[in-house]
Amino acid sequence: MRHNLAGLWISLLAIFTTAVHCRTDSQDVSALNGMYSSLTSHSQLEGWKSSGGDPCGDSWKGIKCSGSSVTKINLSGLGLTGSMGYQLANMASVTHFDLSKNNLNGDLPYQLPPNSRHIDLSKNSFTGVVPFSISEMTNLNTLNLAHNQLNNQLGDMFGKLTKLKQMDLSFNSLSGNLPQSFKSLSGLKKLDLQNNQLSGSIKVLGNLPLEELNVENNKFSGWIPAELKNISSLQTGGNSWSTPPPPPPEKGIGKPAVIGIVLGSIAFVLLVVSVIVAVVKKRSSLPPLRFLDEELNHHRSPTPLASQELSNNVSEFKPSDSALIDIKALPEVPSSSARSSASDCVQTLDDNEITNRLNAARSISIRVVHHFPFADLRAATGNFASSRLIGKGSIGCVYRAKYADGQVLAVKKLDSTKFLGSSPEEFSQIISKISHVHHPNIAKLVGYSSEQGDNMLVYEYFRNGSLHKFLHVSDDFSKPLTWNTRVKIALGTAQAIAYLHESCSPPIVHKNIKSSNIVLDSEFNPHLSDCGLASFHQRPSQNLGAGYKAPECSVPEAYTLKSDVYSFGVVMLELLTGRQPLDRSKPISEQFLVLWATPQLHDIVSLSNMVDPSLRGLYPPKSLSMLADIIAFCVRPEPKFRPQMSEVVVSLLRLVEHSNMNMREDLDLGMDDNDD
Template structure:
């Protein structure tokens, strides 16, 4: 009987403890909430919350709801919270309801939010910056309210993959520019509030949406309110610059696409005869284009069309029929003849490049030779064709640039390097550009036309991981280059100038940055003909776009770099760079390896604040790159242990090859790209094959 009693007691205890065991919160959710709590200045209003550890689901933290061991809802509205939301929100993969409205939160909205959220409400705070681009990937999102904040700038064209979004509120901010075309893809949108912003242009993109509530009051919209929108029961349009007089007829099928056509009123706007005439006109123009294209090789034309589809950053302006003049047809004929010649020369140069690559030291894997050669041919051909289509940048007026930069005011300075200073130029329409003012001393003793040659060469560089040259200015002995502006700044700023809670980079983002930068350098080295040596690869010259994709800048400026061991970017110079003539493609490989070391360790290439033996990053790290235990101590502490050890080890192996002291042993950049791609592929396969009890370190790697 005694034994039976003990057994019964044990069963009772186990039954009592079981719910507690199951309520233990997912470790990644705990870490994300810990960071949130610290980022919001550890407010007393959040009872139960902790800055380290704890069990949100088991301990009933304020505003937290769970399902099993996963946090599913965060409701912290109207609690007087301040500070920011932290940087680990992307770890909250089970959160569907995220409400921090009516608080005093400030700064930019984090670039990553709970990725599977259905309901997000961040309204009535003091957020600045723009709508985070990560929202574009939330395909299940139904409700988004960012109203009553201080958001500014133009809306990105990021709404094309949100088919379930029913409510969107961006009211009472300072948003500017035209409505993005992707608004037209919001097929479930019934409520849209945009009032009290500075939005401009027409609102025709909203015509076919199933809206029941629309408020666009107090903006700077122009044009007319489409007829289809005037049928909405709840609509506010006052306080805009609408055109007076009768509106132009709607496009065929557009005016009543939403509500259905009205039969028998005799006012359809466009008759069947008119439509037939439009169709015939379009067919005639297409017939002329087809006739022109058919005279050239099918391979050339297909590449041209593929390149046009792939180039999402360039606006496509259709030719009108009167533009198809005799001179234009002659010019097109001449261009395609040159394109055919380009293809032949590309095939020849590609063959030579492949032979050179085969002699290079191998990392251990490469695509089949035929595939590699075809890829190189296609990339090179697309590059030359792209350059032929756009070989000149826009000329900017000096007075306009002076006005946009506040006469190059110190407050507009965003960077300074060996070739000059970079300023932020902001225009009245909200457009922001980066202006690189090249040091005038670099032009002493040079030809007057040398700057125009440099501009022409840079404007021929087109790659998704290279900062695009927008224009130039050459007036009154001022020589300037105008680039895209990237609000997120440089990799150097993310790694070395931000605190633990504002701009950290997860491991998978670091690998993606390394891979994108490697592809940019591969393009310069092995696709461009002749090869382009960068000579200034460093983290400060790797800019990050809204999705944290890398954009290499300062490409094509090597002519200004008189590289020696003294004036090369501190800590990035390869051992052989003792004089300018010694700098080669392999020297670029070394500098890229140093950038990879920065991504791995979070350290600067040269840091006098460290102990003497650790001041030079390469010298300190190189002997430890193949030591697993040492690697664990080298990894950037900002990662907080959230990384897959095998991926880190392979990453370190690639670094070791790049920073070898002998240039001839460093791999070509094409092999570095292949190694990084293979690293991603292996990590992805490993994650898919992990058991349910896999460590949280591998879970963080979400390729």
């Protein structure tokens, strides 16, 4: 009896311990749910679910945990198909990530578990580029992306990976020169680059502590550095090496020659310094941005080839201390490795404290936004000339600012009436909030100006303009957006909104999602603008965007996350139909896009008739139905029946995969039909 009671207590204790200590972190659960939903064949994933569950407590296949955190994901060789999901960046405790030897496809996610030490995604069918997020994985020890279909050049992303010991990028379609940041791989012992299309010199590898190097079957040229010829395993065949031996090192030179060289060098340095000082004095009020610019023809819309994508490093400027907001001293974005109840995007400080730091910051941080003198912005915009106006909204106008050195920025001049009755600290709070929002599909804040009642926000500039212009302000010179580009824009925008809703704590409601607030870079990647400006949309005078406003938003205060979902559904309707959300020129029954389109979304014949004519029938019919289904869910009248943005992203990822698989077949069939 006593033995039975003891056994019972042990069982109860085990159950209680599991319930208390093995409940998996919610972010890990959400990320694994997203991964499961993105996979199309996952019969081997025992215990996995598309929603909820307890991976640690229920021992999901391939999942290892420490406490309540997932630390290891090993799904190698399980015959998985589909894609990997999009919430991997939330898995901050994962150090071992292995999905090798499967049939996974699509582009590699732009974010992977950020604190990984071992990543193995080899022997799949991944496409696209090596994710730039790898550049921040300072603990990475092993990276294996071999035997995939990766292409394009390697980004200059390896400067911080000093702990990386093994890297295998072999058997892909990588091209271009080796990045100079390879020089920083001070711990690299083994490097495999064979069977790619890499070119140029391998001199950048000369001083690495390599023990094994394979660069066979590429397009490398020049000479093999002498330092590499002594490593234990070197394979270099199948390249275009220079046949003559490299030139011998220069012999010593005489003392008079040395003196001459030194004096000449000193004179040259003094000349360079004087030029730099003169330039700095002339341009000290501007951040060190350099963008190529072409004068726009104001008689037509910009074409895709009229743009060059801006640099991703605008957050790393180091101008003078007096011109900086102290972003380090202001609320810091917690790293993904430090989960807590603290805000991931925005935190609040006392108003006076923010204002003091805004006005008199002495920053030691590289995460900064720049103060622009009003006079400089006025000059760069031609005194805010109408010819420089690139957008006009209910809270202000956006101007193109161009400087003599080719620098181009977008300046949002906020309507001064929006600040009537508000405290002086409100603008500093807005800047603090926007500065903590970081996502590849969200327009980046470069700087600000606040002088004599004029408040302005300065953003990176995208010469392809807004989605609204491409859809609704077209002419003979404009190139229509293809089906795949439209889906790409929808997916990128959805990911930006999902970040605001579900990665930020507390969640950020955008409140002004519309096609004119989605700007396109040179590759037609979308960038959501006006993020963090929701406080303006809570004022009674604010127009929430005709045609985009959800039914429940009779007053601005009623706007919720699900209201954003509705507005995004309207944007997808624009992409589908090419129509504006509200068009008074149409017959009364067709003026409101949602009311006209919704009843037709589930009718195949009606659906095909409402597709944007500029597509000329070049789209996969099955993917069209999938997009219509997603839209129908988003624009439901009742907010509670609309999906979360993460669910929208998963659905769009499936659509992307389906489009990639069926685009060629469907287009061929469509052309055959047209020929008939």
